[in-house]
Structures are given as C-alpha cells and as structure tokens.
Amino acid sequence: MGRVVLARLSSAVPLLVLTTLLSFLLVHWAPGSFLDQLRFQPGIPESVIDRMEERYGLDRPWHVQYSSWLFAVARGDFGLSLRFQRPVAELLKESVPRTLVLAAFALVFCTLAGTVLGLLSVRKLEGTWDRLACRAALTLISVHPVILAILGLSFAAWTGSLPLGGGSSLEASALPWWGRGADYLRHLILPETVLILVMLPGFFLQARGVMAEVLPSPFVAAGRARGLSERTLVLRHLLPAALAPLVSYMSSSLARLLNGAFLVEVVTGWPGMGRLALVALRERDSFLLLGTLVVAGVILFLGNLVADLLLAEVDPRIRLEEAST
Amino acid sequence: MRAGGVILTFLALLSLFGPELVSRSPAAQDREGVYQRPSLTGHVLGTDGLGRDVLSRTLHAARFTFLTAFAGVVLAVVLGGVAGAVAGLLGGVGDRLVMRTTELFMALPSLYLILGLRNLFPDSIGPFEAGLVVVVSLAAVGWSGVARLVRGQVLSIREEAYIAAARAAGASRFRVLSVHVVGILRPFLLLQLGLHIPYFLLGEVTLSFLGLGLAEPAPSFGNMLSSAGANASLLGSRWWTWVPPASLLTVAVLGSNLWIETLRARYIGNRGYLGGYLGPPEGLESWAARASRFWSSSKWGSKHLRQRAS
Secondary structure: HHHHHHHHHHHHHHHHHHHHHHHHHHHOOOOOOOOHHHHHHOOOOHHHHHHHHHOOOOOOOOOHHHHHHHHHHHHOOEEEEEOOEEEEEEEEHHHHHHHHHHHHHHHHHHHHHHHHHHHHHHOOOOOOOHHHHHHHHHHHOOOHHHHHHHHHHHHHHHHHHOOOOOOOOHHHOOOOOHHHHHHHHHHHHHHOOOHHHHHHHHHHHHHHHHHHHHHOOOOHHHHHHHOOOOHHHHHHHHHHHHHHHHHHHHHOOOOHHHHHHHHHHHHHHOOHHHHHHHHHHHHHOOOHHHHHHHHHHHHHHHHHHHHHHHHHHHHHHHHHHHHHH | OOOHHHHHHHHHHHHHHHHHHHOOOOOOOOOOOOOOOOOOOOOOEEOOOOOOOOOHHHHHHHHHHHHHHHHHHHHHHHHHHHHHHHHHHHHHHHHHHHHHHHHOOOOOOOOHHHHHHHOOOOOOOHHHHHHHHHHHHHHHHHHHHHHHHHHHHHHHHHOOOHHHHHHOOOOOOHHHHHHHHHHHHHHHHHHHHHHHHHHHHHHHHHHHHHOOOOOOOOOEEEEEEEEHHHOOOOOOOOOHHOHHHHHHHHHHHHHHHHHHHHHHHHHOOOOOOOOOOOOOOOOOOHHHHHHHHHHHHOOOHHHHHHHHOO
C-alpha cells in the first residue's frame, strides 16, 4: 500500500507543479489586473498604485514572481487578496471546508443510494420500477444543475422553512456550539439536496448498468443452482463483482462533483470555494483566483489518489499488477 | 427509440428559423410593460424585467446555445482526434508529450479551468467574441478526453495487418493516418461527437449563467436564468421569465441524451449506460449509420474496404 502511494505521488508531483504553472500563467496573462482597475479611479494617485505594485512584487518578471509564489505556497502562504485585503490562505480556510463538506457528503450519499437503487432495478430488469427509475434518471440528468438549484430555491422560498442562501445566520456567532451546528446544517440542506439530485442519476445508471452486466455471468447462475438465497447472492457475489467499476466511476466523477458543487454554491449562496473563485475572476483578484485554482487541482489530485487506493483494495488484480511491477 | 433524433432535428430547425419568424426584437425594451403575463394577444410568453419579449429572447438564445455547443463539440473532437491519432501513430516522445498535456488539462476541474481561460479575455465582449470564447473554452476542456480515447483506439488499430499491408504497398504516413486509421474510426468519432453534445449544451449555459459567456443585452439561456434566479422569492410569481428557456434547454439536452442511446445501441451494442433499456438495436438505424453505409457503397468507400480486406 505504502509503495503504491509513493509511486503515485512521485509520478504526480511534477504534474501538480505543472498545474500550478498553468494556473499561474493563465492568471498572469490576463488583460487588466486589480491595480489597473484602481488606475481608472481618479481619487487614487499614480504613486500609490506604483507603491502597491512594488509591495506585492507585481513589477518583477513573471518567472521570478512564479517561483517566489510557489515557494510561498509550499509554506502555506498564498499571498494577499487585493479585493478583501486579507491573506488568501485565510479566505481559503473558511471556504474550502464548506465545499468539501458539500461535495463529500453528496459523494458518499450518491454512491450508497445509487448502488441501492441500482440493486432494486436489476432485481427485475425492464420491470415497472426499472423503467420508471431509468426514465426519471435520464430526465433528471438532462436538467441543468442551475435549473435544479433555481427550482430548489423557489421551493424553499415557497415553503419558507429553509434559509435562502448564505452559510450561517447573523445571530449564529452568539449561539452555543450545538446551536451553531444546527444552524450550519439548516443552511446546508438546500445546496446538499440540489447537489445530490445533480449527481445521483449518474451514479444510479452506472450502478444499474454494471450490475446488469454482471448478472448474466455463469457464477451467478452457479450460485443460484447451489441454492444460495437472493440476499447472499447479491451481497456476497453480485456486489463485490460490481464494486471495482463502481469505484472507478466514483473517481471519474470527482471533477463533475466539484463542478456541480461550484454551480450549486453560486446559485444557492453556500459560501464555498466556487463562489470565491467567481468573485476573484470578476474582480481580477489574481492571487485569490490562483489560490482557488491550485486548491481545486490539489483536491482533485488527492481524490483521485484515494480512489486509486480504494480500487486497489477492492480489485485484487490491480494489486497484483502493482506488486509485479 | 428515435425520439432523440426527432427532437434534435426539430430544435435545429427551430433555432435556425425560429428567430426569423418572430417579429419582435429580443432587445427592444418597453419600460411601461415590464413583467407582463403571457397572453395570446400581446406577448405570447410575456415580458421580462425590462419589458423585452421572452419568446423572442428564448428563440435567439436557443440559436446561440445550439450553434456554439455544436461548434465546440466539432472543434473538440477534431482537435482531440488529431492529437490522439498523431500520438498513437508516432509513439515515443511525441506520444508522451501529448499524453502529459492531456493530463495537465484534466488536472483541474473543468469549471475552474474555464475560469482560468476566461481570465485571458477582457471582461465585456461583443456577441461574436463571446461565441468564440465559449467555443474555445468548451473545446479546451473537451479535447483531452477525446484525445486519450482516440489514442487508445489508434494503438490497437496500428497493429492490424491491413495497416502493415498498406505500408508495404507504399502508402505514405499521411495516407495511412487519414484513410486507414481515421476512416476506421469514423463511427467512433461520431459517437464521441454525440456523447459530448449534452455536456457542451450545459457548459455553454453555465458560462453565460456565470456571466462569462454571452452578456446582456444579447439573450442567452444562461443570463435569462441568472436574472430570474437573482430574486428567489419572486421565482414563482414570475415563472414565465425562466420557465421557457429552462424547459427548452432541458428538452434539448434530453433529446441529445436519447440520441446518444440510439448511437450507443448502434455502435457499442446493447450493454451501454442504460443497458439497452431504450430498446434493442435491431431495426434502429441512425442517419450516422446510413451515412456510413452510403460511404462504404460509394466508389471511394469501396476502395477503402478493398484495401482493408487485402
């Protein structure tokens, strides 16, 4: 296990560094910066802006800026957000956990619920439930996440029972810790439900497809012939065989998950990383945008690493390959 | 199920001719008549917050979305196809270079990558530039997946005997690539084209929703949705401002998803995503399949088949 992690890390670290370079160049080549916007304001003298430029090191050549930024990031210093006048690391520390909670819960829930729904479907392929579920999933997958989020918002506005956006109530800081937790969860319900609705159909269709493919295998028929109960057959034979493709689907949907979380955050007002990135882009806040890009890349990278390890855990063939090389 | 093809054809016609059929301009404002309810005598689908006709805006938005999504898909498949085929045929350093580049493009979640790319362009741009930016962003996100798949296919095709035969017969590298490799991959590339359409439709709407694509006053699904979604408590009472674009978009994506099932059944067999839920592949023949048959019965195609057989 340790060797697999090491091998993956050593091959991926150059890629990670290249990702930071790509992000940096994308941000660096932007036409117009935060400071350029300040230059248009007549109230601010030119010398002040020049001094700011010097202070943030924005007057140096790009490779010097990049290397000093990269070493700073390695120490956990992401620079200063010009828009918020606060360290980017601080802003990320507030927003990234929120995105992670949103995405991780949706991932776990969709994996479990998708598998269970898929099992119900393959119990009787082409049956009433199966047809219904497939139609519903195909329709749901065709609805833009933004539309789902808007529908969720208007539903919440109609019932009036859920907060419309935001991550916490104004009076939350005065509450005891359990009150703050409940407040957090109450705000999480709407974005979480929308994100689950966005992700679930894909997981269901995948689980159903994989299990429908395993079902005609001889070992299932052999199990039936030995007189195994349906329960044992499904839990001990069908599910393990379907697990590896399901895990690889999980890893391939990580990027979609982060995209979905991005959109849901923007519409429902959950103050996560996606919202922050969008604000950074609109305000041309380069260090903030850069920070969110890098963190998104790192999350995706770590997620894929975990998924690879899981895959090696559930599929012995992959473990053997790793051992032999 | 042919519903997908029918829906797509209908929507293509609608986006081509629809905007010409409505007399009202999508940008003409009427400050006296904001948020008019739909009525058969006045504005068929009502008006928005600036008194602009929702029907006209929806149809113009559909034209923009379908056009950019389709152009984006074609560009992504062409770029990815060329990169993948070249990587697979060359092998060695070129192959590794292309593959590392695709990994680089996949190392960021696509929305964050698009945000970074969008950062390269000025904030406010005209409709034509916006279309260009959308097409390029979508293609930049989509090409890497296609390239990896095509490379895998090319690697296995490369070992086929007929390729060696063509080489032995003196065919140039370019001829091998264009006739013998891409020719065989035609259905595969077509499937990739179809597979990407729903994502690109959704992607275009995402971009303009976030204010990164087509901006006001030009109409797009994204900015219609975002101006409606700006005030959640009024969504219910002003449904006509967002239901028409939302439902047209959903129907378009659903249509392309159904079309994919047809394509998949035709080319991959009965085991795809839905496991053949939408019916057996027998008796199904998409225009793609027909085009492919027409090709192989034509003069050029039959020559190609003969070369394949020898």
